[in-house]
Amino acid sequence: MRALRTNGCTQAKKQLMQSNAPRHHADTLCPDSRRSRAPGAAHFLSTSPYPMPFTGLNGQIRLAYKLLVNDRAKFAALLLGITFAVFLIVMMMSMFAGVLQRSSATVINVGAKIWVMDPAVNTPANAIPMPDFVLDAARSIAGVRYAVPLFSGTGLVKLKDGNYQAASIVGLDDSSLFGRPTLLQGRIEDIYAENGFIVIKDADFEKLDNPTIGAEFEINDHRAVIVGIGKVTISGLFGVPTLYTTYNRAIQYLPTARFTTAFVLIEPKSATDIPHIKEEIKRLGYIALTDQEFIENTSRFYEFHTGLGMNILIMTVISFIVGLSISGQTFYTFIIENLERFGALKAIGAKGSELVAMILFQSTFTALTGYGLGIGLCAGLIALAKARLPDYAAVITFSSLGIALVMVLVIVAISSYIGVRRVLRIEPFDIFRS
């Protein structure tokens, strides 16, 4: 065996010498050929069984990449941890964002710039009727281009088969029809026809037995006729169909208290008039909020006064901890298993900063890959859920993506920090002693 190996080596040297390769390639063990370059001799790379996606990158980064991905079990566990954490974080926040968005559906769909309401109103769904003078007073405020009333309430629809279905009823100002939906079928002026209602074709449309124009049913024992089918930007939160009619018909059909105006909608002459309008409304004992303020108030109510926000927050934190635990533990194990080899690299001549760069690359690459997978998984699941459940309220927002990214980067930072500490602490001398 000894002779064979020695002869083999000598033969290799002879072959190199006989080949067309430069002299120093054959005499590879001679320092005279130090740091010689090898022109066009990388033919064997094509036979490598490992993929090499980072061909343009620095060799050390590529080395770090290979050390990471070639340990498939660990890499899979790391990805699983990050993906799972991102999926849970984004999913939780997307569901919450979907709920919040739908909770403000009326504000978004009607599109008024300023909403006047009772100070006790938390959401568009729990309007407290105001007396008519509020509308008149609003119209008299300097800077108001126009002001209209809006009715918002719930009615009970009796379907042809005798079943009852709750429905959200929006009463639009009779003269302007401000806040009307976009019509898919029918004409808007038909809303003035006797018993005329426009039904919104959204996820809850079928709960009214998919009505067509001319369909009849009863609302609170009043006859109602569908005169148009419309669409709105966002469906409501509570899973009930939406009907639009005139303000006067709405207050006629639906039982009301002494006061009937749920909201007064104001169009200011300019944005600079808004503070003055708000001040004047406040003098009346009511509040005026811009649409964004109303949406924020609504969100705040659901976040802090319903338990929903806290539950989502807890789930998000748990997701973060789970992701951190899985990824941190796995990455730590990965580092520990390679610790002696990192020490060997140090002994060979790798600088601490180079090893840190390698570890940071490994953790960042894992994190970003897991982040992408988690987002993809979340988006896929939401798309699937929306295809199956039209009422499904989840929306991936930039803020949830940003928060998830920050959380992933925190996971990466903590995992890397632990790994880097261990690698920087190992002394090359320990490698000899081992």
Add this chain to the structure above:
Amino acid sequence: MNTPAIPTPAAFSAPAGEAIVARNIEKFFGEGEARTRALKDVSFSGHFGEMLYIVGPSGSGKTTLLSVVSGILRPNGGTVQVKGQSIWNMQADALCEFRLHTIGFVFQDYHLFPRLTTVENVAIPLILQRRPWDEALAEAMRYLKVVDLEERAHLPPVKLSGGEQQRVAIARAIVSQPDILIFDEPTASLDGDTGKSIVSFVRNEVLNEQRCIVIVTHDSRIYEYAHRILRMEDGQLKGTQDGESILGD
């Protein structure tokens, strides 16, 4: 000494110039009462073209000495010059660069990366030298050919035998063509024949006039390949013997 067929020694036998000069090396470990003196005023030199062994019982300080002269363990006293440069006066990063370009290591347990292929393992010093990946692998492949392992180039090291892994470690140590080669117990994990064939290979194929090889070993079966042997005991050098006198023994 009962030795099997001794391979032909390298053509050159006369040491030429000092590769390593260690003077009055002191090294302590621990603090307070636990403080121990691992190296006591050790001085020696290693020459280019020389295969120098450091031998001695466990705990005698030979690995500590090896670490000090190879620039990975700072001594408490004394000086170490490698190729005329005082290595312990260098900044940390400069010392890393110096090691990377001047010293090659073959560790007792090889410390090959199991998730890399054999050729990638060999290329590591070149990659650390920031040579382009493909070029580093091409160069590594040539060295695998020299150690007769080119057919194993794309296997992970765990698929290789102990002797083959040792040769991979040697290829990795010499791929950057260092002036100094450090071997830590190169035969510790190998059977007698394989160990001898490895050391024979090192002497015949790796050693040359411009390289100094320092080997720490317990294994008296490979003493015959040494030009010179330093004996250590209790952190002190207890004597020097040249290779021919060992063969004479």
